[in-house]
Amino acid sequence: MKPFEIFSQQQQTWTNFCETTHVREPSAVCLSTMGENGVPSSRMVLLKAWDERGFVFYTNAQSRKGKHLLENPNAAMLFYWDGLEQQIRIEGKVEHTSVDESDSYWHSRSVDSRHASAASAQSQVLNYYGEYEDRVAKLKESYGDEGPPRPKHWHGFRLVPTYFEFWEGARHRMHTRTCYELKNGVWHRFMLYP
Numbered sequence: 001m002k003p004f005e006i007f008s009q010q011q012q013t014w015t016n017f018c019e020t021t022h023v024r025e026p027s028a029v030c031l032s033t034m035g036e037n038g039v040p041s042s043r044m045v046l047l048k049a050w051d052e053r054g055f056v057f058y059t060n061a062q063s064r065k066g067k068h069l070l071e072n073p074n075a076a077m078l079f080y081w082d083g084l085e086q087q088i089r090i091e092g093k094v095e096h097t098s099v100d101e102s103d104s105y106w107h108s109r110s111v112d113s114r115h116a117s118a119a120s121a122q123s124q125v126l127n128y129y130g131e132y133e134d135r136v137a138k139l140k141e142s143y144g145d146e147g148p149p150r151p152k153h154w155h156g157f158r159l160v161p162t163y164f165e166f167w168e169g170a171r172h173r174m175h176t177r178t179c180y181e182l183k184n185g186v187w188h189r190f191m192l193y194p
C-alpha cells in the first residue's frame with residue numbers, strides 16, 4: 001500500500017475516533033520549520049486539505065514560520081493521534097497553494113475569522129491587546145459583513161512529501177515504524193527499529 005493510502009485509512013479511523021471522543025481539533029498537526037539561522041521552530045497548525053500533491057495549511061506568510069519557509073522550504077509535520085497510539089511524520093518541501101485555492105479557503109472562513117486574520121501582524125510584537133482589537137474594529141468599519149479581501153501575504157502552503165513514517169504503539173515496547181522514502185519518483189518502503 002502507498003503511504004497516501006495508509007494516511008487516508010489511519011486519518012479516517014482518527015476522524016471516527018474524534019467524533020465519539022469529542023477531540024476539539026482533529027486536524028491539528030505540529031509543523032516544524034528552520035530558517036537560514038539553522039534554529040528549528042515548531043508550532044501547531046490545522047491541516048486543511050491533503051491529497052497526493054501534498055498537505056495544506058494556511059497562514060500569514062510574514063509570520064515567523066512564513067519567513068522560515070521563504071528562506072528554507074524544507075519542513076516537517078508531526079501528527080500524534082493519542083488514543084490510537086499512532087504517530088505520523090511527514091517531511092518534504094513546501095510550495096505555495098494557488099491563488100484560487102487560497103481565495104476559496106479564505107472565503108470559506110467566517111467573516112469574524114477573516115477580520116481577525118487580516119488584522120493580525122502575526123508573530124510581530126503586540127504592545128497591548130487593545131491595539132489588535134482596534135485594528136479588527138477598523139477593518140470591520142471598512143468592510144462590514146462582507147469581510148476584508150484576502151491579504152496577499154495570507155495563503156496556503158502545501159508540504160510535498162518525500163518521507164513518511166508511521167509509528168504504531170504496541171505492547172511491551174514492540175512498536176512498529178514503517179517508513180516510505182521517495183527516490184527518483186518511486187516510494188521505497190522500509191522499517192526502522194523502534
Ligand SMILES: Cc1cc2nc3c(=O)[nH]c(=O)nc-3n(C[C@H](O)[C@H](O)[C@H](O)COP(=O)(O)O)c2cc1C
Binds near residue numbers: 028045059066
Ligand atoms: C490547535 C492549533 C491550531 C492552529 N492552527 C493554525 C493555523 O492553521 N495557521 C496558523 O497560522 N496558526 C495556527 N495556530 C497558531 C500557531 O500555532 C502559531 O501560534 C502561529 O501560527 C504563529 O506561529 P509562528 O510565529 O511560528 O509563525 C494554531 C494553534 C493551535 C494551538
